[in-house]
Amino acid sequence: MDTEKAFRLELWDAELRPWFLHVIPDAIKSVSILGVLLLFWEGVALLRFLGYPDDLLQRLEKTHFFFIWIALVAISINFVLKLVISTWRK
Amino acid sequence: MDDDRARWSVIIGCILIVGTAASIDVVLFDSSVDDALVLMTVLTVILLLCLLAWRSILGFPARETDPEFPSRRSLIIQLASIVFVAFTPLMLRAFEVREVEQTLTQASRAAFSSDDAQKVEMRLAAARANRLRVDSRVLQVAGAAFINTSGENPDAWSTVREFLSYRSFLNVSLYPKVTPATGTSNYRTTVTITNLGPHQDQPALHVIFAGGYASGENSARLESLANPQPVGSEFSYFIIEGGNATLGLDGEFMKNVIIRDADISYAGGAVRLENVWFVNCTFHDYTLKGKATNLGETILASASVTFVTSS
Numbered sequence: 430m431d432t433e434k435a436f437r438l439e440l441w442d443a444e445l446r447p448w449f450l451h452v453i454p455d456a457i458k459s460v461s462i463l464g465v466l467l468l469f470w471e472g473v474a475l476l477r478f479l480g481y482p483d484d485l486l487q488r489l490e491k492t493h494f495f496f497i498w499i500a501l502v503a504i505s506i507n508f509v510l511k512l513v514i515s516t517w518r519k
Numbered sequence: 520m521d522d523d524r525a526r527w528s529v530i531i532g533c534i535l536i537v538g539t540a541a542s543i544d545v546v547l548f549d550s551s552v553d554d555a556l557v558l559m560t561v562l563t564v565i566l567l568l569c570l571l572a573w574r575s576i577l578g579f580p581a582r583e584t585d586p587e588f589p590s591r592r593s594l595i596i597q598l599a600s601i602v603f604v605a606f607t608p609l610m611l612r613a614f615e616v617r618e619v620e621q622t623l624t625q626a627s628r629a630a631f632s633s634d635d636a637q638k639v640e641m642r643l644a645a646a647r648a649n650r651l652r653v654d655s656r657v658l659q660v661a662g663a664a665f666i667n668t669s670g671e672n673p674d675a676w677s678t679v680r681e682f683l684s685y686r687s688f689l690n691v692s693l694y695p696k697v698t699p700a701t702g703t704s705n706y707r708t709t710v711t712i713t714n715l716g717p718h719q720d721q722p723a724l725h726v727i728f729a730g731g732y733a734s735g736e737n738s739a740r741l742e743s744l745a746n747p748q749p750v751g752s753e754f755s756y757f758i759i760e761g762g763n764a765t766l767g768l769d770g771e772f773m774k775n776v777i778i779r780d781a782d783i784s785y786a787g788g789a790v791r792l793e794n795v796w797f798v799n800c801t802f803h804d805y806t807l808k809g810k811a812t813n814l815g816e817t818i819l820a821s822a823s824v825t826f827v828t829s830s
Contacts, residue, residue: 457597458527462534464604471608478615478645491545491552496538499559503530506567 451511459504466497529570537562612651619646620657627664633674636665640678643685655689658682662819666812673807679815680802683783686819687797693822694777694796697730697756704728706752708741710759711767713784713804723764724781730755739775744789747772765804768792768814787811792826 473489540562541555550558619642626639639661646653662682669675708726715723726741731754733739738751741759751774759766761781769788777796785802787809797818805811810828817826 454523457594457601461597461600461604462531464601468604468607471611474649475611475615478618478649480641488546491555492538492542494552495541495545495555495559496534498556499537499541499563500534502563503533507526507530 455507455511459507462500462504463497466493466500469493469496533563533566536566615646615649616651616653619643619651619653623653623657623661627661633672636672636675636678639665640681643678643681647681647685647688650688652689653685655686658686658689659819662686663816666815666819669807669812676807679807680805683797683802683805683815683818684800687800687802690796690798690822694798695730695756697758697777699758700728700731700754702728702732702754704752704754706748706750706754708752708757709743709746709771710741711743711769711771712764713767714765714782716763716765716782718763721763723762724766725760725762727758727760728752728754728756729758729777730775733775737775740772740793741774741776742772744770744772744791761800785811785814789829790814790826792824795824796822797824 470493473486473493476489477483477486537559541559544550544555544558545552622639622642626635662679665675665679665682669679710724710726712723728739730739733751733753733755735751735753737755738753739755739757740748740751741757742748755775757773757776759776759778759781761779765782765784766778768783768785768790770790772791773795774791774793776792776794777798778800779798780800782801782803783797784804784806786806790810792814805815813828814824814826818824
């Protein structure tokens with residue numbers, strides 16, 4: 430019983446806790462960046478609704494597409510590199 | 520990779536530099552989206568290589584043996600920003616709905632010009648495209664005002680068509696969700712096609728039996744007034760799925776019929792509609808003739824339409 434408890438404690442302290450400490454802040458920051466881009470998208474929708482010219486809105490939509498593309502790429506690279514480097518260091 | 524703040528500065532820096540570069544490329548130099556994507560990929564790789572080179576020269580920071588959880592203040596700020604971002608679209612939608620309702624109410628109170636009619640039409644079309652749900656009572660009152668003045672102001676009729684299309688969009692969440700029925704019937708359905716669209720590869724219309732068995736008097740009907748059928752279909756509903764054709768209402772007897780995603784035409788002629796649901800339809804060929812104004816008012820008044828006229 431004690432061995433099992435010790436194993437659980439070690440699993441939590443040595444493996445899971447550091448993993449959570451890395452992943453949770455990263456996930457929050459990633460969601461925040463995507464959230465800002467969602468606001469951008471809603472802003473474009475609002476401008477369309479208020480009757481701004483289609484030409485301007487199409488350019489803004491393209492801009493939004495570029496930012497969401499690079500945001501997804503950067504966030505994915507971050508998660509992958511973190512895993513690769515932590516595995517490499519072990 | 521353990522230096523959290525520096526890493527996220529690099530990520531945000533990359534997003535800003537690459538996103539801005541692609542935007543400038545498209546907006547100022549009229550490049551295509553594909554070219555901008557190539558530019559972004561190349562820039563991302565260059566930035567990544569620069570970062571690795573820079574880190575190799577300066578050395579990676581020492582590995583943190585015991586990473587710290589973010590401070591409470593930092594967590595609260597980050598979570599609050601996520602909640603704000605999640606709720607802002609809802610607030611924006613509520614604002615947009617109020618804006619449409621105000622426009623409709625103002626237009627229905629005052630004597631409106633052609634410009635006002637066009638503005639209301641555009642607002643309704645935008646609301647339909649953005650799936651904004653305006654209060655059906657506001658829609659009914661404003662639509663009735665436009666219908667009443669359409670005799671003096673023919674420009675208003677185009678707006679009336681948009682009112683009808685919008686009302687049928689609101690019916691999407693209201694119509695009975697019946698499933699297609701199995702079995703056969705000797706009942707002969709008749710629909711009138713008044714026009715064909717440009718998409719010849721699409722079916723004109725699709726008629727489906729739905730909702731199971733119903734006795735003669737209560738069963739669905741879809742026939743011509745000029746050629747009445749002796750008995751009902753013995754199915755609860757007919758569903759007409761729109762396609763490439765415009766569905767004409769003149770001369771039709773429809774009972775317990777759901778018309779989905781179809782273009783509707785009506786020229787004010789004889790028609791008998793009992794419990795007919797227009798769902799996500801358009802009314803491009805709905806002309807200002809005969810009883811068209813009366814049917815228009817009925818469509819705006821409720822989701823299920825019952826309307827009978829002999830002329």
